[in-house]
Amino acid sequence: MTTNGPVPILFDVYGTLLDTASVTRACDMLARGRGEEIAGLWRAKQLEYTWLRTGAGRYANFQAVTEAALRHAVQAIGVRVTEDALSALSGAYLMLDPFPEVASALTRLRGAGHRLGVLSNGLPEMLGPALARAGLEGLLDPVLSADAVHRYKPHPRVYAMGPAALGMPAAEILFVSANGWDVAGAGWAGYRTFWVNRRGAPPEELEVSPSATGPTLDALAEALGVGGPNGVR
């Protein structure tokens, strides 16, 4: 993708920098052999609840939504768990693993002069520890949370925080997400977008396309002319 020098880049967090599937092992301890199923349903329900609450104008914060989604997921799977176990598992969202290439790719992008930040559904008190644990905290500023506007993506007021914080129009900011629907939302809001299509998914049929697509953040760095990971090591 063509840019005139460094551009500010805002990243989605869950699924893009941090791997939501990394709770699978913790879920597997609840019900042996069914961790992947629980983790998948948990994540799907978490997103569904953010969309429903935003559509209905019934905001609850991301920690509450995450816990509610887990509660539904374990009941749907038919597992009996204690409140303590639910609460411990909810805490796993503070300790998600980053995808393997993330720290290296962000370091190179930052080194090439790009300003990097995040724009996430997560609460500041969830994002801070999770990004710090993943070794990313010092690389990211601003850290923007949907909680500030009490709505979730893809509500336009969430995406409007980017231009407000950076003092420039959305069209001059690159928004990066692995969630196709989030890329669509940012595109609707006027951003340039890069879709990290980690799973080779088909495009979302929402009448707006990403500016560019690649399988990992290394592909993003390459698309911005920052060179591959091998040249840096």
Place this chain on the structure above:
Amino acid sequence: MTTNGPVPILFDVYGTLLDTASVTRACDMLARGRGEEIAGLWRAKQLEYTWLRTGAGRYANFQAVTEAALRHAVQAIGVRVTEDALSALSGAYLMLDPFPEVASALTRLRGAGHRLGVLSNGLPEMLGPALARAGLEGLLDPVLSADAVHRYKPHPRVYAMGPAALGMPAAEILFVSANGWDVAGAGWAGYRTFWVNRRGAPPEELEVSPSATGPTLDALAEALGVGGPNGVR
């Protein structure tokens, strides 16, 4: 559930009166043995797109959303299909089968003096033929479509059409849906609600509960003191 005489009842349509899984056979003709998978993904994506578009303020009508969701679903499954086949399959949404007890239960409810209507995401031109084909058309008035407000459930403006059309507060209307999230949306909007929990699903964790729950519309009729199907035949 206690009522003082007949109450007006508004029904959801897709999944409540009409069985969205009844497209499975048609989907199976696209990819033998994978009809159930396609039908399930199609329905999930259709709902997802209604929520995303409502959250983002990017309305497209239910026919367009239904076709877009099908297009995504067949690509996700990896099936190659012609535009003609997609178009024919989209038409299957005009010919969904009603659940087996629906005509009998609605007839009894109507006979007992309850006014019956529908409040649906579907376009009027989708609802009319589908309800007529299912033998339900004469039983239902009003037929309210979300298209009138260019938003989808659970946006409050959709549910507000009920009190406006019936000339009474939501608290005096019973809203009936098999979709747990739709029951939550109606509850948030102030309706009394009955959840037709056809699959024995766990409750949605959205901080609002149905007024009553049962497995079919026969259970609704019984809850309203209208007697079982055997007494009527």
